[in-house]
Amino acid sequence: MLDLLSTFSVEQIILYTVMLILAIKGAIDLGSWCYNQYKIKFNKDHDAITKQNTLEEHYQKCLSQHKESIARYEEINNKLDVLTKTMDERVNQIEGKIDQLTVSNMHDIKGWIVDKHHILTKRGWVDDFTMDILEKRFSDYKKEGGNSYVGGLMEELRALPHTIPEGEE
Secondary structure, eight states, X not given: OHHHHHHSOHHHHHHHHHHHHXXXXXXXXXXXXXXXXXXXXXXXXXXXXXXXXXXXXXXXHHHHHHHHHHHHHHHHHHHHHHHHHHHHHHHHHHHHHHHHHHHHHHHHHHHHHHHHHHHHHHXXXXXXXXXXXXXXXXXXXXXXXXXXXXXXHHHHHHHSOSSOOTTOO
């Protein structure tokens, strides 16, 4: 060992040691590469195993995406259920208000026709324009579910003359 130290310097010994380590590593890498090449060339199942691994990876990826899609679908479906319930409640409220407005309008028409009946029967005649409006309002009244009371009033109004009686001009 003393001879070794006297023949070579410390730097040379370190350099030779590093070169020896690199040569060993290169030999191991070469052996590994040769072994892999051997497996590829002579292992008939290598391609099948590679394809199987690729298919398995693809399947797992698709399965993960499918699970995410189902989770999103369920989230959207739950939100849609809440919105549908809210919309149903709102539509029911609006329908109730429309029904109330229809009844209120029917009573307004009834009151208007009764007022016109009193005025026109007292006057003793009805002009064509007013009669046309009365007929249209009565038609709306019937569509809204009005009763026969106003129908009787309309018969009386239809029976009135449609021109100004002589002497009232």
